[in-house]
Amino acid sequence: MLLAPSSSAIRPVRTRFAPSPTGYLHIGGARTALYNWLYARHTGGHFVLRVEDTDAARNQDTAVQAIYDGLRWLGLDWDEGPGVGGPYGPYAQSERHEIHGRYLEKLLAAGLAYDDEGAIRFRVPDRDIVVNDLVCGEQRVNLKAQGSTRWDPETKENVPANPDLVIRRVDGSYIFHFVNVVDDIEMAITHIIRGEDHLPNTPKHQALYEAFGVEPPIFCHIPLNLNADGSKMSKRDTGASVAEYMSGGFLPEAVCNYIALLGWSPKDDQEVFTMGELIDRFDLDAINHSNSRFDFEKCKWLNGEHLRRLAPEALVELAQPYLVAAGLPAEDSRLTGAMSLARERVQLLTEIPALIAPVFAPVISYDPASVAKVQKREGVPAQLEVLRRHFADAEPWSAVTVHDALNAAAEELAVKPGVLMLPCRVSVSGSGSGPDLVPLLTLIGREEVESRINAFEQILGGTEPSNP
């Protein structure tokens, strides 16, 4: 009973993400969830979250929580699932026993399943099963022929095997392949978007759909994400857990943007997308066919791009926890101005405190290398003296007057303004690099700038730095 999936076009799209509670949300899983979510949003359909827990793994609240937290942080809200309910519940596999039992009965009654020493096996048909995958094309396999041998990794050889699928264990619990299909049928899932690692299993699922006389959903197997070195990404690898991004100063929309691009292409040169744009542009026909490697640097760059598109006020909001942790004021009239400076060079929210600290820090921590660089120069104390004099005349203290003062000092000394910038910068921030100097000085204020230049002159004069 092979049925073409064409008629499903009239059904409202229903996608699902079905993670097992492993205690963390893998970035690859996050991408799978994202694609399902995007497709549902793109088509105006529904996105379902179903937790594939098992009896044995029950009561692992924290393990499930990590998945919820990750999805919520990414902004991938589910229309049906744990916490929100829905017409096709329950949404935890462990609570769907009766349903699974009912489907098992169907198979048993039709003679398509049988008891094997207490376990129950699904009788696999002896004919080609055809799967149509949106990405990988047509897959054709005879499960009976293929399953009659099994690879034994111990002896490294093929050994005879029973091709019929165990669907219920001796202990009465059900096997993944079976519950997966049953739940997808029951939840009226129309599109299965999942990792390519499931592709070889799909003919088994197809056979089950056919056994139940149900039109299978549209399969879409997406290529995998690998580590930078091409190895499989596992729990311990850098960037593998969404939790790292949550605490590492990333913006959820930047992470979504990046992982969306790993495996899907907008087919043009746009790289920075808002969530709305992703929803708009995302479609299944533009999914790539080959595996990709995770480039943490590009992910950071993209995060910087998203940060740069934010209003300073929004940045103040987002930086709150990092400011507090760094002992910086969480509320201050200069914060917005400081953010618009930090915004220009920031990639991660975690970098913000160091960037704006000079605006607020009463004590400068001098970077030895930067100080040494200044010390090597001739005539710096005299230059700072002239600079300070012009700063004293800047009235009122503003970006314009500070800028003019800097230029005037340079003119008097017959040097380019740039020559004065390094000593000035190190004086007020302790570092040779940082936000744009003039706005930084403006923000710090005349009094504080002058006293920091004073302090730095003393250091250059041979007095021991109070803060090496």
Add this chain to the structure above:
RNA sequence: GACCCGUUCGUCUAGUGGUUAGGACACCGCCCUUUCACGGCGGCGACACGGGUUCGAGUCCCGUACGGGUCGCCA
């Protein structure tokens, strides 16, 4: 081992028979009479290999190599 998926700059990718093979990250250089950064400009850098088909192939076909995946009473 069998079966499946794949292979364009280091990485992410555009490219659907005729292109100087385009963009982005990273890297390098220059510019922004102001350092670092941001931005702008430029540079480096790729069609895995071998056969076909074709007037013509990154694009189609076959093979090889390489990478990944799957073969559980795991999910």
